[in-house]
Amino acid sequence: MHTLQQLQNGELAGIKRLDLSCGLREFPAEIFNLADSLEILNLSGNALSTLPDDLPRLHKLRVIFCSDNLFTHVPEVLGKCTQLQMIGFKANQIQHLPAAALPPALRWLILTDNQLRELPDALGNCTHLEKLMLAGNQLSALPDSLAGLQQLALLRISANQFTELPDWLFQLPRLAWLAYAGNPVSRRSHFPSCDTVAWDDLQLGELLGEGASGKIYQAQWRDNQPVAVKLYKGSVTSDGLPSCELAACVTVGAHPQLMPSLGIIADHPEATAGLIMPMIATHYINLAAPPSLESCTRDVYAPDIQFSLTSALLMASRLASAVQHLHECGLTHGDLYAHNVLWDGVDDVLLGDFGAATLSDDVRAQRLEVLAFAHLFAELLERTVDTDKCVLAAAWQLQQQCAQTDMTQRPLFAAIAAQLTELCQLCASHTGHN
Template identity: 55%
Template sequence: MDTLSQLRAGNLTGIKRLDLSCGLTEFPREIFELADSLEILNLSGNALSSLPADFGRLKKLRVLFCSDNPFSQLPEVIAECPQLRMVGFKACQIQQVPAAALSPALRWLILTNNQIEQMPETLGQCKDMQKLMLAGNRLAQLPESMIACHRLELLRISSNRFAALPDWLLTLPRLTWLAYADNPLSEAREEASVSPSAPVNRIDWHSLTLKQKLGEGASGLIYQADWQKTPEETQTVAVKLFKGSMTSDGTPQSEMAASFAIGSHPNLVDIAGQVVHHPDGTDGLVMQLIDPQFKNLAGPPSLDSCTRDVYSADTRFTLRDALSLATGIASATMHLHAAGLLHGDLYAHNILWNGRGGALLSDFGGASFLPLNNPTQSQTLQRLETRAFGCLLEELLAHCEATSDEQDAWQALAALKARCLDTDVAARPSLSEVYRDLETLSKRLG
């Protein structure tokens, strides 16, 4: 029996999560019979264009997903759900976001890939907002009322119409992960990075033989492949094939532009080139194949953790391994900044490590070019990434086992973490300063 039939038969009493994707054109009113228990409702992938006027009856609803439905407006009725904290209307046809639709209690709002030209001033009343995803719209500005959003940590505004970033945005005390590629403010540098005259290695699809799938992310699929570089030489590589034209972070073109501008570094995943002549026109990257001993440091944020990664319960680091890992990632991030780039997604789930302190920073889907014509903003943006590094240090220390002889070093690392997390953006150290301090600490530890 399918889920809709079970719902209508009254067989789902007491459930906390309901997923319905079955071509719905109207909201099934039987859902209200679950009002005493339902916390997560996923109606993505249907043909809904409205929600009922009494939607607020879902008094325990915390999470609502309505992506891939033909809504033209964010429904005002969602704000009547007293416990609603996370809302996702991705890839709908939303043009209007009414002020009344935004509950001040919202913590996580996803409006990626719509047709929104303006966000209401009431967005600034969402004082608990931590994660705001607006990539792929038609925004040229953000409401200045957002200066009051002191808990905002992750913001995605790629693929919009921003000619510049507002200075007030970069003063937000907890803003940490910011992506703004594919906007007029960075258009020239992105186009230069992928132009036909750019020194990019273009790799013919027909020289690649795909093997097993290695993984899958929000933006694409990664395969192991054999690359026939010359008639005499075959190299084993990884190939990333992008899924579509828009992700929560931005476009494949922006990710490729950033990837080609990075250059080589021992703690970054090397990019070999761009896939060309794919029979379906699919965009792709050819990358170094990572030794299978390297694993993701952590899992991505959950619905509950919102902006913070999730580590397995048995994760433990020695202080030396934690320090080695941190030093490598600081060096890689410093290299990106020197190349004029912001990673934008400096997270443990984008770090591969070998269990002994060796680490690689990967995934440039959230990367953006720094505004080199605005040195003040460029430096401030780098200090946002310092906070991301501080979050990483905080997580490493939480899973770190220090011996009695290492307590001074542990305290020094904790003090560095505190400096990186300073709510005064200007007071944070640069990544080059962080790297220098880590190097000094490594020498002290011996």
């Protein structure tokens, strides 16, 4: 994090990213001294309610974050910033998104946790838009113009007021990650009963990790049993409501490739929602890192990571089985990504993070998730080092079936899992003959 004094003293000349959170009520004019270099501007965590009319002077600006401020509308001046691709105004008081505020190059729009009741038709003109995050607003409909968003891959509309989803939504050719829990359309009347864990029975230890929705700690429970504890940061996450994630974790039941939960925290002194999970062996690592500002909707893998074809097929098969189980439980994961997969370094995988999961039996949503799997499967196949051309060709053929533009032509996960089982057997038989 930078300081206002550094900025005013000219110590930040030439930087490409500025992070400034110091109770600002006005936009510091000294930021314009960075106009020839600044690409990413992060003013989150201040008390701003306006941006200057001459903001386009920052002619290289590609990304702006103004989360946790006091904006009541998205500033129209943003639409004049021709290089701007990413806008983040999470957790403000925004009631209005003006059409004029939408820049022509927009790829990623974050308006989570605000007070929007409607969206402008002009949003459908943002033909480069790939990622649209609107959880935690008061929306009950999407403009039909959004049917023109042919590049849209990820949509978060959880915790709004939708009673139905438009048919055109499921015709978007690239939509793969959809979260809509916490809406009337996704409600189910009964959730399975679950164990609760008294807060006083836990001894919190070191911080293990932190994501957009919460922090995960090591803890001791019951006769020093080691567990992991996830504590949610607020009432609305980037994906939706903590209560929806907890309901999904309770509903999912047991599967060898799903990270299990042990219970839900009760009686936290600050009423913080929390989840208890078993500790995972330390040799498991995230299969990939989350999307970057540049990749937008695609995960970032270590540059040297490689898999044998056998391992890639086994991982894909196990993940397909896990998602099939979710769908049979009436759940869609909503965030089927490699960064939500723990990997043992060989071929065992665990799928976790149910923050975007939706309790729904809608087969259309399940077919959207097939496209997400197609992307993950392709990422595995692209990093294989084997040359069994027959098996690899068959694997790519299955991947292409899952990636079809017409979602009605995509196979469901029962068929995908069955085909992957056959491919694993075929690969093993070929390996045995070598």
